[in-house]
Amino acid sequence: MGRFLSRQRFYVTTPIYYPNDKLHIGHTYTTVAADSLARYHRLRGHDTWFLTGTDEHGLNLQRAAAQAGKEPLEYIDPIVEWIQHLWKRLHISYDDFIRTTEERHKRRVQQIFQKLYDQGDIYKGTYRGLYCVRCEAYYSEDELAEGNLCPIHQRPVEWLEEESYFFRLSKYGEPLLAHIEANPDFVRPESRRNEVISFIRQGLEDLSVSRTSFSWGIPVPFDPKHVIYVWVDALANYATALGYPDGDLYRRFWPADLHLIGKDILRFHAIIWPAILLALGEPLPRCVYGHGWLLIDGGKIGKSRAGSQVIDPLTLIDRYGVDVVRYFLVREVPFGADGTYSEESLVRRLNSDLANDLGNLVWRTTAMIERFCGGLIPDPSGAPATDLAQVAAEVRRRVEQHMDRFELNLAVAAVWDLIGRANKLVDEAAPWELNRRGEHARLGRVLYDVAEAARFAAVLLAPFLVETPERIYDQLGYDEDLRAVGWDAGLTWGRLPVGTRVRRGEPLFPRVDVESLFAGGDGAGEGSAGGQGGSAGGEASGQEPAAGAAPEITIEEFARLDLRVVRILEAEPVPGADRLLKLKVSLGSGGERQVVAGIARHYQPEDLVGRQAVLVANLKPARIRGVESQGMLLAAADDGRVVLVAPEQAVNPGSKVR
């Protein structure tokens, strides 16, 4: 604790994102976390700098642009704009956004490269590896498909040698290990630190830091047929953006207090980047924090996943509001560990924490002040204090401790102890009783303290939420700019002026009806929505649907099914099974599958060929009568009849059904 108090400054970075596709909720998670930390330190009055940006070089972007028939920047610019728009919608308060294609970055990267070369830490050598000509990329042996084939093109890779510059990473293994061992906070969380240590102990090899196989990058200053490869280019952004080596910002903010990253890029940040800095003679960042993944149904969110799996953050903001999304991200995931995203869990957080606890606290408090105190914040001085001030002080202390350890989820959770205590106090003190009995002094004290607790919660949540703290202030009728006032002054108990006229507006967070949301499939879904029990069912809202129906599932559970239209290519009976047919079906570009279907009593094999049907494409393969079945065809069962389900009009095989 006090690590940053003494320094009074804070420099935090996110990774720079690769704009070959839109960002998803995982990137949003990293960035919102960094933003919360930046906002926290600004509130505390620390000299704060928050950097994010985009990594815009490399083969993948060069190729994507070429495929789109565009110049690289022509292709990249709109994506970067989209990213900046997303950050704007999330109120990401970055101080600088660096693009690696900017002159200020390129110049300094070349400077770094030159310096390392001049001092012998970069030398010319030969890079050897297994190379796929189509991919224009190297593969390591364990990445290859069966028979030494390129995993993407299924064609043989070649052993290729290429002239390349190398960074003497091997030279810095020992010094780096010493640094890590001397600084327990350098790599976090603990489990990541152990990974890094054991990796370095295996011995580090020198690192290829240039390429001649593509051109979209920063030229090596003294050998322009090479471009500087990602390591030096991208990682250096944390320093070049500040004006390394002699810019004012660099002098003011380096070394970084926190590189916040996903665990997938840990090694680059915890080994390669520090080694470069050691070589440059620059101080190392204080902490590299590899947080966990946000998972969907146990699978990693990644761009490579099917489109249906990717959650568009903008959609969520539109649907629930920016603070709900921000709150969910920092609250739901234990920082460092993996967390799970589902819309259902988001709505649960919204309903129970934001609407029921916080929103309702503000709502009932202002309602009572209106009803019992003429709408004016009452004078508390006529009765002894409640314990809320104490609880608030203690919660504040815990929030600070957690923030210093980057435990965002615990910091936020602590605020709910104050909110919970305030709700409980209302119940215990029963202001409506005090009012009825004419105990105005005590009534004033209780309502003042509860209002002040709500105000405290607003300040304590100000690092995380961007609209709600102001809305709470507004409903309390308090026109102070809480972000300008800052942490210490804002967290002074008794700041809320007596006699302020409250302004009740709308509840802070409307509850979302989980049942209807997931039954109807939100908006687009018409389905069988009309028949839902809903409110008509009274108490029985959580009851099972009518007899005979299957239990309710969520839209996400349904989304796990990969249903595809297929064309039946071949059909033949399965020997020794009188109701099974073995089918070969086409998924168009998705290839072909063999499927066993129990429809032999209902269809002649020859009648099936050429027809379309619907396949459960991600069903776990099974052996049926010794025949492999990779999926299952949908069919309607009407008494004894079995009828295949097919699209109403012919569509391309492989089309998704949903």
Added chain:
RNA sequence: GGCGGCGUAGCUCAGUGGCAGAGCAAACGGUUCAUACCCGUUGUGUCGGUGGUUCGAAUCCACCCGCCGCUACCA
């Protein structure tokens, strides 16, 4: 294969030698200021399995089962 981690209430997890915990969900009760809210009570747990150490094990040890991470040139 090697190294590391995890497996605790329906769900998410805390607890690392001394009577099994929190939040959410559920049931019941209270209350009416409030967004069917808030407050209280209640639970079901072979603490992954087996064996061992110990007066005592979720906790320490061994083995087993299951899951996950890392094991370098992909942003």
